[in-house]
Amino acid sequence: VTREQRVHETDPALIREAVSGDLRAVEQIVRAHQQEVWRFLRRLLGDDGTAEDVAQETFLRMYRRLPTFAFQAKFSTWVFQIARNAAVDELRARERRARAIRSVPPAPAATGGEGPTRVELDAALASLPVDLREALLLIEVLGLRYAEAATVLTVPAGTVKSRVFAARVRLAAWARAGEADGPDAEGDVPTVQGPEP
Amino acid sequence: VRCDDALVAVSVRADSEDLDDAAALDAHLASCAECRRFERAILDLRSQLRVEAVDRAPDLAPAVTARLARGDGPAPPRSGGGRRVAVAAAVAAVAGMVAGATFVGVGGRPRSPAAADIPEQVLAAQHDITSLDSRLTITEAVPGDRGGTRTFDAHLTYRAPESMVLAVQETTTGRSGAERAAGELVVDGDRWWQETARQCSPAAGRVQCPDEPLTWSRSVTGREPFSDSAPVPLELVSPVDSFMLAAAPPGAGERTIAGRRAVGVTVTAAQVAPVLDGLQAAVELGPVHPADPVELWLDAQHLVPVAFDVRAADDPARARWAAAVGGVDRPGAVVLRVEADEIRINGPEPAGSDAFALPAGPAAATTDAGFHPTPDGDRALSVVPVPGTVPGGLRAYRSGTVTTPGGPAVGVRSWNDGRAWLTVRATAEWAGGRLFGDLGPDVRPIDLGGGGTGYAAGDGRRIGLHTDAVDVVVAGSVPLDELRTVAAGLGLRGRPVPAGWAEAATAGLDDAAVVVPGLLTARGAEGFAVDPAVRVDGDTVTEVRAGPGDRTLALTQRTAPALPPPSSGDETGVEVRGVAGRYSAERGELEWVEGGIAVSLRSPTIGLGELVAIADDLEPA
Numbered sequence: 001v002t003r004e005q006r007v008h009e010t011d012p013a014l015i016r017e018a019v020s021g022d023l024r025a026v027e028q029i030v031r032a033h034q035q036e037v038w039r040f041l042r043r044l045l046g047d048d049g050t051a052e053d054v055a056q057e058t059f060l061r062m063y064r065r066l067p068t069f070a071f072q073a074k075f076s077t078w079v080f081q082i083a084r085n086a087a088v089d090e091l092r093a094r095e096r097r098a099r100a101i102r103s104v105p106p107a108p109a110a111t112g113g114e115g116p117t118r119v120e121l122d123a124a125l126a127s128l129p130v131d132l133r134e135a136l137l138l139i140e141v142l143g144l145r146y147a148e149a150a151t152v153l154t155v156p157a158g159t160v161k162s163r164v165f166a167a168r169v170r171l172a173a174w175a176r177a178g179e180a181d182g183p184d185a186e187g188d189v190p191t192v193q194g195p196e197p
Numbered sequence: 198v199r200c201d202d203a204l205v206a207v208s209v210r211a212d213s214e215d216l217d218d219a220a221a222l223d224a225h226l227a228s229c230a231e232c233r234r235f236e237r238a239i240l241d242l243r244s245q246l247r248v249e250a251v252d253r254a255p256d257l258a259p260a261v262t263a264r265l266a267r268g269d270g271p272a273p274p275r276s277g278g279g280r281r282v283a284v285a286a287a288v289a290a291v292a293g294m295v296a297g298a299t300f301v302g303v304g305g306r307p308r309s310p311a312a313a314d315i316p317e318q319v320l321a322a323q324h325d326i327t328s329l330d331s332r333l334t335i336t337e338a339v340p341g342d343r344g345g346t347r348t349f350d351a352h353l354t355y356r357a358p359e360s361m362v363l364a365v366q367e368t369t370t371g372r373s374g375a376e377r378a379a380g381e382l383v384v385d386g387d388r389w390w391q392e393t394a395r396q397c398s399p400a401a402g403r404v405q406c407p408d409e410p411l412t413w414s415r416s417v418t419g420r421e422p423f424s425d426s427a428p429v430p431l432e433l434v435s436p437v438d439s440f441m442l443a444a445a446p447p448g449a450g451e452r453t454i455a456g457r458r459a460v461g462v463t464v465t466a467a468q469v470a471p472v473l474d475g476l477q478a479a480v481e482l483g484p485v486h487p488a489d490p491v492e493l494w495l496d497a498q499h500l501v502p503v504a505f506d507v508r509a510a511d512d513p514a515r516a517r518w519a520a521a522v523g524g525v526d527r528p529g530a531v532v533l534r535v536e537a538d539e540i541r542i543n544g545p546e547p548a549g550s551d552a553f554a555l556p557a558g559p560a561a562a563t564t565d566a567g568f569h570p571t572p573d574g575d576r577a578l579s580v581v582p583v584p585g586t587v588p589g590g591l592r593a594y595r596s597g598t599v600t601t602p603g604g605p606a607v608g609v610r611s612w613n614d615g616r617a618w619l620t621v622r623a624t625a626e627w628a629g630g631r632l633f634g635d636l637g638p639d640v641r642p643i644d645l646g647g648g649g650t651g652y653a654a655g656d657g658r659r660i661g662l663h664t665d666a667v668d669v670v671v672a673g674s675v676p677l678d679e680l681r682t683v684a685a686g687l688g689l690r691g692r693p694v695p696a697g698w699a700e701a702a703t704a705g706l707d708d709a710a711v712v713v714p715g716l717l718t719a720r721g722a723e724g725f726a727v728d729p730a731v732r733v734d735g736d737t738v739t740e741v742r743a744g745p746g747d748r749t750l751a752l753t754q755r756t757a758p759a760l761p762p763p764s765s766g767d768e769t770g771v772e773v774r775g776v777a778g779r780y781s782a783e784r785g786e787l788e789w790v791e792g793g794i795a796v797s798l799r800s801p802t803i804g805l806g807e808l809v810a811i812a813d814d815l816e817p818a
Contacts, residue, residue, distance in 0.1 A: 023262045030258040038255065043246070049638055052255050059261040094630050120566060121245050139212055140246045146214055165208040172238035 012071060019066045030059050033076060036142055037083045043137050044087050046126045054090050058083040080142065081152045084134060091130060124174045128167055135163035136171075200225075203232050211239045259784045266761045312448030312462045315495065316440040316745075322500040323435040323616040323674060324590050329355040329501060331455075331540040335365070337482055337533050340525045349378075349480060351535075355434050356546070358594060358613035359423060360385045360553045363430065365480040380479035384429045385553040386595065387568060390416045391428065391478070392556075416555065419566040422595040422611035423618045423672075425635075430475025435616045436495075436502055437674045438471040439464075442657065443745040444724030449492050454504050455537040458497040466491050466507055467802035468746040473507075476535070484524045485532055486515050487747060487802035496542065504536040512804070514782045568609065570597040580667050581608035581623040585686035588679040590614035605633075619673035619683065627668040631699040632661040634670025639730035639741040640700050642693070643681060649691035651684050652700060653677060655730040656743035660684040662691035702732045706818045709738040713754050715792045716818040722811045725750055747802050750811065757795040760788050771805070773812045780805055787812060 017025035037058055042051040061082050069078060125133055138149040139160070146164075150157040203225045210216055226232050335349040347369045354362040361384045367377035383390045423429075432438055449461030466473065467487035476482060485507055494504040509515065511528035519526035546552075571578045577598040591612035599607040605626035612619045627633045632640065632652055639655035645662075652661045657677035662669040662684060671684045684691075694700045709731050710716040718740060719725070725742040732739045737755040744750065760779070768779040771787065778789030786799040787808045798812050 023265060026265065027258045027262050030261050031256070034255075034257045038257070052257070055255075055257050056260055056264070059257060060264060063261075063265055137246075140243055146212065161205075161209060161214070164212065165205050168208055168235075168239055168242065169204075171242050172235060175238055175241065 015066065015069060015071075015075065018063070026059075026063055029062075033079050034059070036076070037079065040080065040137055040141050041083060041087055043122075043125060043141055044084075044130075044134055045090065046122050050090065054086050055083070057090075058086045061086060074148070077144070077148050077151050080138070080144070081154075084138075084152055087134075088130070124171055127174070128170060132163050132167040132170070135160050136167035139164050200229060200232065203229060204235055207232055207236045208239065211236070211243070263784065263786075266763070312460060313445040315446060315460065315462055315500070316443040319436055319440040319495070319500045320676060322498075323437055324614045325543075326355075326435055326499055326501070326615045327357045327543050328546065329353065329434055329540075329542055330544060331501075331503075332538045333535055334538055335476065335480070335482075335533070335535050336531075338525045338531060340483065340519070351476070351479070353433060354552050356553065357615045358618055359429055359431070361429060361431075361434075362552060363433070363476075363479045365476070367480075378480060380481075381556075382428060382430075382478045383553065383555050384420075385555065387420045387422075387570075388416075388418050388555055389420055389429070390555045417566055419568040419599075421566065421568045421599055421609055421620075423620055424566070424568075428478040430471075430478050431616060431674070432471040432502075433475040434501060436469065436472050436493075436500075437616075438658075439469045439746045441676070441745055442724065442726050442743060443468060449494075451497070452494070454494055455540045457503065457540060459494040459503050460497050461492055461494045464491050464493055465489065465748070465802070467748050468744070469493055469505070470747040472502055472505070473533075482533060486510060486518055486524065488512070488515065488804045489532060496540070499542050501540070501542060503540060505534070506531055507533040510804075567599045568597055569600075570595060571608075575608075577606040577624075578608040578610075580625045581610050581621055582667075582669065582687040582689055583610065584621065584671075584683045585688070587612050587619060587683060588614075588675050591617065591619055591675075594618070617674050619671070619675060619680075621669065621671050621683070621687070623667050623669040625667050629695065629698060632663060632670075632694060633668035634659055634661045634672070636661050636670070636700075638699065639732070639743070640703055641728055641730045642703060642705070643728075645681065645685040645691060648685035648687060648689060650693050651681070651691045652694070652703070653681075653728075655726065655741055655749075657726055662687070662689055663694050664689050664692055702734055704731050704733045704738075706731055706740070709733055709740070710818045712736060713738050713756055713794060715794055716754055717752070717791075717794070717796065717815040718818040719750060719752050719798075719811060719815055720818075721814040721816060722750060724748070749800060749802065751797075751799045752815070753797040753799070754794050756793055758790070758793065760790055760795050771809065773809055774815070780808075 014025050014028060018029055034055065038051055038055045041054050041058070042048060045051050045054060058079070062079055065082065069075070125137075128136070135149060135153065138144045138152055139146070144152070146157040146160045149160045153160065203222060206216055206222045207226070210219070210222065216222060226236070331353045333351040333353065335351055337347045337349075339345050339347055347367060349365050349367050349369075351363065351365045361382070364379075364381045366379045369377065379392075381390075381392050443464070446462035446464050449463050451458060451460055453459065465487065466485045466489040469491050470487070472493075473482075473485060486509070488510045489507050490510060491508075492506045493502060495501065496503050509519070509525050509528055509530045509532055515528075516526050518524065525532045573579075573596075575598060577600075578596060581596075591614045594611045594613045596610040597608075599609060605624040605628070607622055607624045609620060609622045611621075622634065624633060636652060636654040636659050637656075640652040640661070641655070643651050643653045643660065645651045648662070649664075650662075652663075653659070654661075657680075659670055659672040660677075660680050662671075667689070669684075669687065669689065671680050671687075673680055673683075706716070706718060706729070712733050713736070716738060718729070719742055720727075722742060725744045725748070729740045729742045732741075737753060739754075740752040742750045742752075763779065763781075767783045768781045771778050771780045773787060773789050774791060776789050776791060778787060780787050782805070784799065785801045785803065785808075786797055787805070788795070788797045789812075790796070796815075798808055798815075800808065803811075
């Protein structure tokens with residue numbers, strides 16, 4: 001199971017085979033990127049089922065747009081950009097359906113043996129505005145550099161920096177609230193809001 | 198350096214991005230406790246975001262290529278959640294590849310009278326279990342050149358309804374103390390504590406795992422009654438999920454185990470995946486193939502699992518799977534053996550001891566899952582309707598409210614009788630989009646009489662109700678008929694879900710037969726839900742039938758003169774229902790054309806032989 005844990009840069013020849021309609025090549029590309037894409041979407045969208053649906057949609061869109069891939073950006077960054085856009089579409093559709101602007105309800109998490117830790121964290125993530133959440137997840141879950149995340153989000157790197165910071169301030173406050181009576185409570189977390197260009 | 202700037206710099210440095218003046222930041226941190234706390238909070242958060250089970254991600258490749266092959270048709274059924282760790286992980290590693298010819302569990306073998314009604318007996322016996330104390334020996338084959346076995350001692354202590362200690366210690370000879378794995382799970386009502394060996398998932402680029410991620414302990418308070426999201430392996434006490442929808446299994450005889458009479462049955466690993474997963478709450482075991490035959494021995498009186506053997510199925514496809522996941526591949530070899538050395542059921546509790554005390558000392562992660570007991574007058578609890586009747590023997594247990602940041606306030610009531618349980622959860626704040634209560638993608642409407650319309654999860658374990666004022670889910674370890682009685686007696690009138698919700702594509706077989714004239718159904722498949730979840734997406738009809746444990750079946754049909762082009766390239770020709778069809782082991786999918794309909798019968802956990810047998814029994818809807 002370890003072979004596919006890391007995203008390797010995709011071989012240009014494989015991409016060309018996929019463009020020519022070779023589904024085995026598509027399959028290889030999907031396998032190389034699906035774990036990262038799913039983990040990012042799972043955290044961004046808050047539940048397994050939606051993450052799986054949007055991840056499928058991501059790779060279908062990827063296939064359709066493969067002919068336009070210019071070999072200029074990293075392939076993985078390009079795929080993350082498609083995933084992020086597909087997730088934003090899903091969140092907008094969800095908002096339309098709900099006809100109310102409220103945060104994503106956390107899935108009660110019948111799946112996964114992860115336990116309430118995951119449920120709680122999902123809920124905290126869900127309470128973040130989407131622009132802060134997606135920036136944080138690109139950095140923390142996918143391990144992108146600010147410059148790479150900036151490409152995915154089509155914002156300046158400085159904006160990534162400030163959004164990641166703002167997300168951390170809010171999550172740190174949330175974590176402190178949860179353990180206010182803990183033995184190592186020393187005081188309040190910083191309440192500074194990051195500059196938002 | 199000003200404090201505001203320092204906080205930003207701390208965040209930037211945590212991401213290994215370049216800092217203008219790292220020395221100045223260090224100097225500031227030395228005198229700024231607030232900044233140091235922020236740095237620690239960032240690292241704590243990072244470990245929570247990065248350390249998770251790596252195998253939870255589904256394999257999307259088969260679904261994506263299948264949709265491309267058929268011109269981006271509707272989404273096939275999801276691969277299912279990651280709850281079934283032992284088996285599901287094995288499947289994901291090779292894209293739903295299943296063993297071909299081996300099949301057990303349906304037909305083909307004489308059934309002993311004692312084994313025939315095991316499923317019913319398991320469901321009934323759960324009401325009579327109040328405590329359990331057993332010592333088990335676990336023997337696991339080590340695959341590959343080194344061969345040999347690993348052994349573990351396990352001690353399971355249980356007190357109804359949801360207090361449990363599972364402690365596992367490796368005893369493999371030739372391994373030093375430090376090399377031996379150990380793990381422990383302690384659950385007591387609303388609190389649980391776990392220490393296990395954990396995997397870390399390294400992400401792309403420079404993300405690193407902790408240096409020594411050997412064990413991971415965490416402590417959780419505020420656990421909901423009978424929460425699915427906490428590892429309480431009740432299946433080790435009474436394998437209800439493994440037998441809920443099961444057909445009568447072939448018998449394996451009777452024998453004496455740990456001084457008690459035991460009845461044996463032969464099933465598949467997919468069916469008893471919940472039992473296998475139960476052990477994983479305390480120890481990480483190697484992968485098991487879903488089609489591997491399992492000889493399971495249950496206490497004759499209380500139906501508690503007392504022993505089981507998992508053997509490698511004899512099939513070429515399984516050998517390929519084993520090579521991919523590093524599993525045992527010699528056909529017939531014992532992959533995993535568990536046997537009780539001592540067992541005491543419903544014995545007296547030792548006086549003066551508290552077997553379920555949570556260990557003292559710090560855990561790596563302590564969280565509050567958000568459940569708090571509340572008195573009856575509480576506002577959030579008062580939205581939970583009280584059923585007019587509950588199944589016989591069940592008595593009121595914990596009740597309260599669950600609050601999570603950003604989530605709806607949920608009220609919960611629960612009941613239990615021995616290990617058997619029932620919950621009613623409700624919220625007045627559901628945002629919609631899909632049914633409240635995590636019923637999964639495959640649901641079917643059920644008639645609740647005066648209670649209006651409800652929706653049953655495909656596996657029959659939950660019923661959801663949507664009303665204008667409140668959204669409710671009834672769940673439990675009791676059969677669907679009993680859940681239905683409870684749901685019908687809530688004093689509510691359930692409504693069909695709004696058109697925009699995920700469940701709106703749910704249809705009856707009659708409606709579906711209009712979309713695809715000549716529609717077939719797997720009504721006769723033994724050991725699967727009698728009533729399927731049916732969905733109509735455009736011109737395509739999908740019928741999903743849940744089985745026990747991880748066994749599930751999806752039948753997809755669409756009016757078409759021919760099959761779409763093969764998508765995975767591993768397809769082989771198979772005769773099915775008297776016509777030439779094809780089978781992909783990788784996708785676990787059997788396809789053929791019949792009467793102008795392109796038919797696909799698919800399961801990630803069922804082998805080719807059994808799929809063909811099920812296909813032969815399809816009948817007009």
